[in-house]
Amino acid sequence: MNNIFFKSMVLKQGFYHRNVLQVARDLLGCRLIVKSEMGMVSSIICETEAYDGEQDLACHACKGKTKRTSIMYDCGGVWYVYLCYGMHWMLNIVTGPKNYPATVLIRGTRDFSGPGRLTRNLGLDGSLHGKPAVPSSGLWIEDIPKKKSPEILTGPRIGVDYAGKEWAQKPYRFWFS
DNA sequence: GGGAGGATGGAT
């Protein structure tokens, strides 16, 4: 059965308090849900990237805690949204325990490819920054029971060559086959 | 206060 209203479950905050690589994997196949005055829209997450702590030179927190990155030091389960190239909103979910800056970038869903187009099409922007991923915030994620585990592929993250060979090449991008 | 550059995407 594919009855999402019957079987889907809002991801608990504890889901996000785990290792960022595990969260990035487990988010694949989950349903991202937006609720606004326009109604409710959802799409299955099919591509993510992990950014793992201050030692990760591709992670914004590699320069330490700043005004922009301070939200990454919160406990997992809140949205980290920032503007890229002056026009694209990037949607990330903070993961891990408090004071460990790690996030998962939601790069694409079944209906929208690319992190910039995803947010544009879903009408998401910086107003969500810092809010928790729960229904009352208007943006949250639900799990969908799967009959079998999907085959997950990994590869280097996109657009982070500046981070140096070691970190740019780590297989921190996850997507479906 | 200035300047460089960026977790993109669309046009050329």
Add this chain to the structure above:
DNA sequence: TCCATCCTCCCA
């Protein structure tokens, strides 16, 4: 390959 477009961060 180029570039729109603007926020953040670093440096002076």
